[in-house]
Amino acid sequence: MTPNTLEQLREDLRRVESNAGKAWGVVSSGREVVDRLLPAGGLRRGTLVEWLASEPGSGATTLALDAARSAAGDGRPMVVVDRRGWFYPPALSIDWPLERLLVVRCRRDDEAFWACDQALRTSGVGAVLTQCDAVDERRLRCWQLAAEQSGAVGLVVRHLARQPEACFSDLRLLVAPSCAVGRRRVSLTLLRARQGRPGAVVEVALDDHAYSLPPPTASPRRRAAGA
Amino acid sequence: MRILCLRLRLRHDGEPPGRERTASLHHAAARATVPDGALRARLADDVEEFSPLIGWVGAGESASLCLDVGPTAHGFGGEAALVERLRAWTEQRRLLATVALADTLGAAWAVAHCGESEEPATWRCRVIPPGRQAAALATLPVAALRLSFGTTALLQELGFSHIGPLLPLPREALAERFPPELLLRIDQALGKVPELFAAHRPLPVWEAKLAWEGSIASAESLVAAWQHLLPQLLEPLRQRGRGVARLLAEQTGESHTLRRFVVGLLRPTLDADHLLGLLQLRLETERLREPIVGTRLAVLEESPLAVQQQVLFADLAPPVESQAWATLVERLSGRLGHEAVVRVRPRADHQPERAWQGVPWLQPRETNGATNGPVKASPLRKRSASRQGAPAADAVPSHALPRPTLLLPRPQPIRVFAVAPQGHPHRFESGGREQQVVESWGPERLETGWWRGPSLRRDYFRALLDDGRRCWLFRELRSGRWFLHGWFD
Structure with a gap:
């Protein structure tokens, strides 16, 4: 099989996949630099997006929240399915439209899966955000199909040591934090995209709000290194 | 009114x-x-x-x-x-x-x-x-x-x-x-x-009931009974232009025990299929513990159909989507319970665990009070301490300081090995793993008021770890113990 044939097959596959669902349009991810990374120039409505990070504290939820807000920017409601009881709304900036935010607290995995599925199937929902680390990949396939029905954007934050092989999402992004002192930065890698080539990497600055605490202090180790 | x-x-x-x-x-x-x-x-x-x-x-x-x-x-x-x-x-x-x-x-x-x-x-x-x-x-x-x-x-x-x-x-x-x-x-x-x-x-109380000569033990039979009863129940409401806002389902067991559950609706309805779907969802979590000899459906709350539809979801443009949203809320609440499906109400409370409240969606909108506006002045004291630990003169307004996106339901005790003279942690162990703090911000001192009982006094620090992650730690001033409380994920 020649490279040209392979390329042709890839192109055909992309075309088939991209026409699998109704075309709901594209919304911004909430950050211009991330939009530039994505093949469609943003997040396609009616799709599922995975935000992978090795552990909590990496910045994946912040990026997913930004995307959720953007996807729900035209007055649509958004749903957060909170399996672990960790979601903390005071982290949202003060201008977040809380009146359109619905939080579902689930005690069991099956409840969370069902709640995500129901929310993703609902016409008019802007975004559905959940955090589920260990999930059967086929479940994600169901969510993807549910999102295709309604036009909602599904945002799945996963803290995993190893990336799963199978991928049924439209996009899979890896969030890796930087330990550089100063403005908070993470590197974002496009691991998988139904349309376009994976592998691209961008660096994203995550904003810390202006605050009135004392200036940061460097640890003795860093001070020693600086000296 | x-x-x-x-x-x-x-x-x-x-x-x-x-x-x-x-x-x-x-x-x-x-x-x-x-x-x-x-x-x-x-x-x-x-x-x-x-x-x-x-x-x-x-x-x-x-x-x-x-x-x-x-x-x-x-x-x-x-x-x-x-x-x-x-x-x-x-x-x-x-x-x-x-x-x-x-x-x-x-x-x-x-x-x-x-x-x-x-x-x-x-x-x-x-x-x-x-x-x-x-x-x-x-x-x-x-x-x-x-x-x-x-x-x-x-x-x-x-x-x-x-x-x-x-x-x-x-x-x-x-x-x-x-x-x-x-x-x-x-x-x-x-x-x-x-x-x-x-x-x-x-x-008038709208209710419809059915009793069997024997008993039934299958959920399917119960659902069939509800299917039979619902049109009878809804007809008088239909004539008055009103819909069901809360519906009670009561089952009588063989031992004459009564088991009840209530299904709430975000907006009143006369849709028998929708009500039956909500009852079925609830039945999935309320399994039949014994054969039942009778069932009763009663309307606990009714509301005018048109008025409710105008009041709720005025901000959601297409009415079809509003209906879909209401259905979603009702289905989620029906299966997971009203307390599990909430809107966010900010609270002017500086104790992080109490800084927000989940208010069930299936409550009158007026009582929810979820607002998007700024939080009013807090009854609690909040101080931003200087590096030397002396409280700053001005209280920091709510939302001025970043909060973690993930808050642990219970603060997790950690062992801190090295602390700077100013109180900043440098190295700690959490879950059997040692973490090095590269940079930290704080302290942000949070205290609760005396009227709440034993007061909490905590110094919070945002910490950048050597693997780039950011977490939220605090030292309890009373005991001197350290805790991990959240992640800036």
């Missing part, structure tokens, strides 16, 4: 009027100035010409006859004409009447009882224009809120003799310092929370 509150007294003078009914009223006047039980019932019967929804509110001296004249006033040519007719009605019956008309029961009662003179005049009437109950309440004494003696005494002891000074105070401050009845009464009087009163004639 327009509530007319009638504070009635029987006259002791004059001749009894010609009507047989009022003659007996006057006879009763010789015994008491306040209508008694039997007389109350007859007065309520009589006043039904002004409203179909009437009831006595309060007991003893404070008992008043309340009427919802919102739907009927136009039939009399407006509120002023209705009030004039009512005046004639009281004069015919030789009643002393102090009358107030307002948007809420609380405001109408307050004005009728504490408006001017406590002594009832022959006829005294005050109409509070729609939406102006706050202004009307401001000048009234706190007793007008129908509070318990203890709460009224506490308010007066603290210098609150009138309602006005209470209204602009932060709700959280009032909630911290006074019994819940104070906020409830204020909200009811202002119309933020609906207030119900017992109707003189109970509204």
Whole structure:
């Protein structure tokens, strides 16, 4: 099989996949630099997006929240399915439209899966955000199909040591934090995209709000290194 | 809703009027100035010409006859004409009447009882224009809120003799310092929370039931029974243009035990299939513990269909999508429970665990109070401590400091190995793993007020770890122990 044939097959596959669902349009991810990374120039409505990070504290939820807000920017409601009881709304900036935010607290995995599925199937929902680390990949396939029905954007934050092989999402992004002192930065890698080539990497600055605490202090180790 | 509150007294003078009914009223006047039980019932019967929804509110001296004249006033040519007719009605019956008309029961009662003179005049009437109950309440004494003696005494002891000074105070401050009845009464009087009163004639209860000669043990049979009952239940509501807002399903077991559950709706419906779907969802979590011999469906709450549809979701453009959203909320609440499906209400509380509250979506919108606006001033103290630990002069406003996106439900104890003289952690162990802190910000000192019991005093630090992750740590000042409390994920 020649490279040209392979390329042709890839192109055909992309075309088939991209026409699998109704075309709901594209919304911004909430950050211009991330939009530039994505093949469609943003997040396609009616799709599922995975935000992978090795552990909590990496910045994946912040990026997913930004995307959720953007996807729900035209007055649509958004749903957060909170399996672990960790979601903390005071982290949202003060201008977040809380009146359109619905939080579902689930005690069991099956409840969370069902709640995500129901929310993703609902016409008019802007975004559905959940955090589920260990999930059967086929479940994600169901969510993807549910999102295709309604036009909602599904945002799945996963803290995993190893990336799963199978991928049924439209996009899979890896969030890796930087330990550089100063403005908070993470590197974002496009691991998988139904349309376009994976592998691209961008660096994203995550904003810390202006605050009135004392200036940061460097640890003795860093001070020693600086000296 | 327009509530007319009638504070009635029987006259002791004059001749009894010609009507047989009022003659007996006057006879009763010789015994008491306040209508008694039997007389109350007859007065309520009589006043039904002004409203179909009437009831006595309060007991003893404070008992008043309340009427919802919102739907009927136009039939009399407006509120002023209705009030004039009512005046004639009281004069015919030789009643002393102090009358107030307002948007809420609380405001109408307050004005009728504490408006001017406590002594009832022959006829005294005050109409509070729609939406102006706050202004009307401001000048009234706190007793007008129908509070318990203890709460009224506490308010007066603290210098609150009138309602006005209470209204602009932060709700959280009032909630911290006074019994819940104070906020409830204020909200009811202002119309933020609906207030119900017992109707003189109970509204018809819509219910449908089915009993089997034997017993059934399968969920399918129960669902089939509901399918049969729902059309019967909904038909009378359909005729009145109303829908089901809360539905009770009750099952009688073989041992005569009753098992009930309630299904709530975000907006009233007459859709039998939708109601059946919600009942089925709930049945999935409420499995049948024994064979059942009967089932009953009852409408606990009904609402006008059109009005509700206009009020809710006015901000969601396409009505089809609003319907879909309501269905989603109802299905989620039906299966997971109302407490599991919440909207976010920010609270002006600096203790991180209490900085927000989940309010069930399936509650009247007015009581949810979820707002997108800034949080009011906190009743708690919050200090931003300097590096030396001395509290800063100015309190930091809410939301000025970043908060973690993930908060652990319970702070996780950690071992901190190295701490800078200024109190910053440098190295700690969490979950058997050692973490190096590259950079940290803080402390942000959070304290709770003494009135909440044992106070919390914590110094919070945002920490950048050597693997680039960011977490939220605190040191408990009382014990000196360290905890991991969240992640800036």
